[in-house]
Amino acid sequence: MIRQVLSLVPELSIITWAPFVGALLIMFTARHRPRAVRWIAAVTTGISAALSIRIYATYDQDVAGFQFYEKIPLVPPLGISYEVGADGISLLMVLLTSIIIVAGVFASWTVQVRSQEFYALLLALVTGVYGVFVSLDLFVLFLFYELAVLPMYLLIGIWGSSGEVRPRGIFAWAFRETGVGTKEYAAMKLTLYLLFGSAFILVGILALYVNAGAASFSFLDFEATAFPRALQRVFLAFYVGFGILAGIWPLHTWSPDGHASAPTAVSMLHAGVLMKLGAYGVVRMGMGLLPEGAADLAWLVGTVACVNIVYGALSSMAQTDLKYVIAYSSVSHMGIVMLGAATLTGPGLNGSVFQMFAHGVMTGLFFALVGLVYEKAHSRDIGKMGGFGKTMPGIATAFTVGGLSSLGLPATAGFVAELLTFLGAWRAARRQANLLGPTLQPVPRSRRRPRARVGRAGGPGLRARSLRHGPGPGDRAGGHRDGAPARPDREPMTAFTLELGLSALALLVFGASLIARRPDRRWIAWLATAGVLVLGILSAFVTPTPPALGGMFVQDGLAIFAKRLFLAATFIGLLAGISVDGVACGHRAGEYHLLILSSLPAI
């Protein structure tokens, strides 16, 4: 493996992985030490934040393309590599994420129950988010997307708060059966819905991959490929998949329940960053890779966005739970983001990205405030609230400022965002748009339904590419795709040998347990863990070879990569097992480790 790191310091990687390192540290070293947990979280997210500010400051605005580029090939035969880079949009999103997560870490300072796991999951989640924003390899991007979604289930399900929803209407029976209103329901709904969306994304990615020759998952390569007209419909897959995450109507209903039931920091991340992830995906992958498709379907994106704006605003007005009010207003504001994106014009896209940032900050503020209010008032019911100006003037002021930004008052970020979006929308409108304009608090100020111009292929449709990116300064030295160079002189260490080693380790550990006398079998666990570690390190020297055992045992690059992955995961798992007093260190330690280790060769 040859590293290709083009920036002197791999800033984007540090930004992405620092929280993950923090998560690992927390899981392994900070048991029963809540203060250590918090400080590790604060420090690692602070590192990410500091670096993201630094790259924002050093970003060269006059150069198109991706900066801070890094690339590490992972599975060359399939064209998967760890490729990261930032352009104007992703930079802004990274900055937004670091602001929100730092605020979120501090907003969660008072989490009492199992703070260790909470912070570890939060940091893992934020790693996923950073990864999606900076990743230039679609496969890895997808991995990071999953990483960003899955911890939400635990975070909401364990640390969230339940509400109460009375089943009504013709579907009331379904409400009763699924347990609507509880945090478990919200967690499950959110996770499943987002995973459902990710299925569409995966389909889209694979469609592009196959069509581009199945050679590379790199975004830059896809950009350079001109996809045939028939394939442009894949934009729909990206739109639906990422749109679910962005909260497009009617696929938005995971969002209010998710927001409301989630703990404060998760809500902040969720509304502030995660939903932007969806819009980012639509813009970056949908519009960036399939501009004609985007132009064809711009009318759909725009119309749905307008529905979002109005519908979200009206729903927001009808809510009595403070968190639901803000959640629906998020749905509404994402409509503005999508509207700006749908315009496929310069000002519109600028407005869209600006709104992403502005709304992210604004909604982070709102949820943090709601968390504070909830802590003091122990209720989210608006009807029970009153008189905060006197008792909590700071919170009241912050709420007012946030609210004013939300309604787009000039001198707040919200105004510029909405103005640019509307200017862009008018540039794009062909016919007289429907001018309906309610002003509902705290919601956007006007709605329109532009029919975006249907672009001709190759013409205005390609304006979407005016985003500031182009071929990155990638150094694609040949040779990586062909697999590792053969070394005929040395007897290669094959994967088969690795399997034998693993089996031997399993038997060794079990045998050792049989002769153990004392009830404390912790040394067995350590033995197993050390063995896995050694074998893992050895696996770095394993090279792909032709299949063994008459073709039944495949040992190519993918298999080895997977093996390394599983070894790493097993190592972490075993290590974690040691910290927990339980099976791994008790009487059954031998059998326990035998089972685990013998499953490894099977994998």
Added chain:
Amino acid sequence: MLSPVWLPLFVLGMPFVAFVLLAVVAPLRRAGSPAALVSIGATLLAFAAALAVWRGAFVAETTWAWIPADGGPIATVGLLVDPLSNAMLVLVTLVSLLVQIYSLAYLGDERPASLGRYYTYQSLFAFSMLGLVLAPGFLQMFVFWELVGLCSYLLIGYWYERPAAARAAVKAFWITKLGDIGFIIGIVLLWSATGTFEFTELFDKAQEHALAIKGLPTIMFLIYLGAVGKSAQFPLHVWLPDAMEGPTPVSALIHAATMVTAGVFMVTRTEPLFAMVPEVLTLIAWVGAFTALLAATMACVEDDIKRVLAYSTISQLGYMMAAAGAGAAYAGFLHLLTHGLFKALLFLAAGAVIHAVGTNDIFRMGGLFRAMPQTGVVFLVGTLALAGVPPLAGFFSKEAVLGGVWEAHFTGPFLMLAATALLTAFYMFRVVFIAFFGRAHAGGHPHEAPWLMRGPLWLLAALTVLVGIRLGGAEGHDETPAWLVPLSIGLAFAGFGLAWAMYQRGAIDPARVATVLGPLDYLARRRYGIDALYAGLYRGLILGFSRLIGWIDRYIVDGVLNVLSALTLRGGQALRGIQSGRAQDYVYGVAFGMLLLIVWAQLWR
């Protein structure tokens, strides 16, 4: 750039510096009086600079880029300095200054922290209004338009513990927002058609007849809607009377002299554009005149002294807009300036009365002239000015308006405005007679206001007189028909006489007049049901609709989802039966599956 721009910038900047200082440095703000002094000092400096700018007849224009875009900035900020803006600069800073000084005494009982908050808002307001006045283009004007609206919200709701005040603040924000929607849509449409927000560019285009856009009347109508909201024209006038929940100095400043005049200012500023759409101008004139008459009728039946003045303001704003609609925009602007002076005077005097007596209800006052002679005198000066009695300032501006409307052959509006003049004199002197003359009430010892309050009153009164004399001596009113002067004076005296007969002399019984004018009286007392209509629309239509949407979202859209998940759960439950745990069932299944496979393989051979 003909004149240095730093001086107008200084005028704009001083209140801003004061605002930032007070907003950021919390200890200074919470100290109360020091915050007041900072704000007053800044406004004083701004006023001095504004005077210099006005006297020096500065003319300048400068812009800086704000929001970047491909091919030049998409939005700019800057200053447009000309006689129109200079006059406004002086008015805004002067009234701001006097109101802030007055407030020191009026709000003397407030907690220091609240007082500091008040002056922070005052500084923000001064900055916003000045920014609006100096705006070189629609976008900046809109930005400051909204900021001014925000300040109105903050200041009306200053006593936020009072639910009525909080409600009034929200109502003001909402109703003006309705107008602002039209405003921003119009601005964006105009930009979309012409590519620019800037006034000078638009005016140049208008001159070169390059502005023949198809939808120009619609666009200008939408832009006018902004003025409808901000300047309380019918039907968006309902927020102004309720805005009286705020402290009286606030009413004097923003609901008499400055913020509400922003709409008139905007129409005057963009007069070259409106001149291209005579249909819209006609509408403006009619709506203005109608507003004037409607508000005047409502003022006649009000008992709350501030509400009377509020309706009077709406009425006079109608005058100004009618003049603008008649093409006599500068007559309307003149009325704006003079009205700013004497209406602020009236409000501040009313404030002194309220402060002394402790109630707004004129029927609980009486004989105040004896107890508070100075206040009485200045109130009388204001009343005479408002009624349009020479040689006070109000007479000349009112006459200019009437003349302009007549010249434009708008007979209907002219008649409405003339009737309004009569009613204006009537309701103002009604207040004077009931509150200042007549029997004193037993309770309470009304006393003269402290000097901090009286000083601004006297200054404003003096200015009203002086400006009037100055206007009288200025170039003659040769355009106006000769019979207009005696007509307007006659109307004023008729109104005075009617009020005197009804309330001072008791010759005509007000109750009998009320029965005679039964339906009109009934409607006027209930504000013609317009407020009720808005409340009903809001509650029924908007809230109801939003509740419907909320219900649909939760129980239908989400309901479908829950049905899907419930079906999945049920399906899973059903399928679970296959795993019975009994080996014989599994064997059976395997056998059955094999059979199926064999059959299938045969079929597909």
